[in-house]
Structure formats: structure tokens, C-alpha cells
Amino acid sequence: MENNQYPFVNLPLPYHYNDLEPYIDAKTMEVHHAKHLQGYINNLNQVLKDYQGLQLLTLEQLIENADRLPKGLQAPIRNYAGGVYNHRVYFYGMDSPRDQKPRGKLMEMLNAQYGNFQSFKDVFKKEALGVFGAGYAWLVYDKGKLKILTTPNQNSPIEQGFSPIFTIDVWEHGYYLKHLNERGNYIDDWFQVVNWDKANQNYMSCIRNYY
Ligand SMILES: [Fe+2]
Numbered sequence: 001m002e003n004n005q006y007p008f009v010n011l012p013l014p015y016h017y018n019d020l021e022p023y024i025d026a027k028t029m030e031v032h033h034a035k036h037l038q039g040y041i042n043n044l045n046q047v048l049k050d051y052q053g054l055q056l057l058t059l060e061q062l063i064e065n066a067d068r069l070p071k072g073l074q075a076p077i078r079n080y081a082g083g084v085y086n087h088r089v090y091f092y093g094m095d096s097p098r099d100q101k102p103r104g105k106l107m108e109m110l111n112a113q114y115g116n117f118q119s120f121k122d123v124f125k126k127e128a129l130g131v132f133g134a135g136y137a138w139l140v141y142d143k144g145k146l147k148i149l150t151t152p153n154q155n156s157p158i159e160q161g162f163s164p165i166f167t168i169d170v171w172e173h174g175y176y177l178k179h180l181n182e183r184g185n186y187i188d189d190w191f192q193v194v195n196w197d198k199a200n201q202n203y204m205s206c207i208r209n210y211y
Pocket of ligand 1: 032036087169171173174
């Protein structure tokens with residue numbers, strides 16, 4: 001991940017805000033990236049500015065070590081470092097709508113574990129719909145297998161040792177302008193813009209690191 005240490009900056013996305021239309025609207029993307037993610041970056045830099053030791057840690061190291069930090073720092077680091085990391089995984093996990101199917105080894109593993117792509121989507125959607133309030137649904141890699149899990153708020157699965165393949169942000173700020181209260185429609189639309197090349201790359205690097 002680029003810009004992985006203090007001071008954090010909001011990297012431009014590899015696509016335009018309107019490239020995910022009609023599934024995710026340009027205004028939502030702009031507000032989400034330029035305002036919400038920027039807010040997490042500003043807050044994280046603000047927290048880290050007085051802690052030179054922590055400035056040397058990567059974004060991932062900050063999150064993975066959150067429970068070892070002084071009590072007063074744990075929640076801010078979890079919220080802000082998590083907010084930056086999770087949003088980056090979400091944004092980089094999307095691309096303009098193309099061929100909306102997994103490929104390569106990832107497709108093989110999804111088929112092996114869930115029967116077929118549609119069954120995987122059904123399970124993933126149910127989990128994402130089930131997030132109470134704000135949070136994320138994730139496909140992660142865990143010791144040789146894929147796993148679907150959810151996290152509340154800005155908690156991140158890397159704190160529990162899981163490696164993300166992709167995530168959907170189900171905070172209302174990610175869909176309310178277009179989809180209103182219909183989170184299910186947003187999840188269906190998000191599946192149209194998943195960057196399956198990136199997902200497969202993430203999966204392949206998980207395999208390489210595991211074996
Ligand atoms: Fe978000």
C-alpha cells in the first residue's frame with residue numbers, strides 16, 4: 001500500500017468518481033473519498049503528531065498493535081487508522097463495471113467453498129445486510145481458506161490476523177444518496193463494480209505468503 005506511514009495523505013483513486021455509474025453515483029463517491037476518508041486521514045495525522053515512535057509504524061502495524069497501545073490511544077487508532085485502511089481496501093477493490101465475475105484461482109476457490117459464484121454472492125449479501133448499524137463485510141483469507149466476516153464501525157480484520165481480499169463499506173454514507181435505506185440494492189450494485197483482477201491479485205499474494 002502506498003503512503004503507508006505518517007504523514008498520511010489522501011491518494012487519488014485509480015478511476016474517476018463517475019466511473020462507477022450507474023451503480024454507485026459520482027456524488028456519493030466524491031463525498032465518500034474527498035470528505036469522509038479525508039476526515040479519517042486528518043484525524044489520524046492529528047493523533048500521531050505528538051507520538052514520534054508511532055509515526056514510524058505502517059498503517060497495518062498501527063492497527064495490528066492497537067491493543068498494546070496506551071488505553072487512551074486504542075480507540076482513536078482503531079477508529080482513524082482503521083478508517084483509512086478499510087476505506088482504501090474498499091475504494092481500491094472497485095473499478096468501472098466490466099466483466100462482473102471472479103477469475104483465476106479465486107474463482108476456483110469460491111466454487112470449491114461455496115458451490116458456485118451465485119451461492120457465494122447470496123451468503124456475502126446476507127452477511128452484509130446483517131451488519132447492525134455501521135461497519136463492513138469482508139472476504140478474507142484465513143489459513144488456506146476464504147472466509148466471510150463482518151466488522152463493526154472502523155474495526156479491521158487485520159487486527160485479528162486475517163488478510164482482506166475485498167470489502168464493502170455498509171456505512172450509510174456509502175449509499176444513502178442513491179439507494180436511500182435499501183442496503184440490499186446497494187450490495188447488488190456494488191457487486192457490479194468489484195475489481196475482480198485486484199481481488200484475484202490479493203488472493204494470490206495471500207496464497208504465496210501462506211505456503
Ligand atoms: Fe465509508
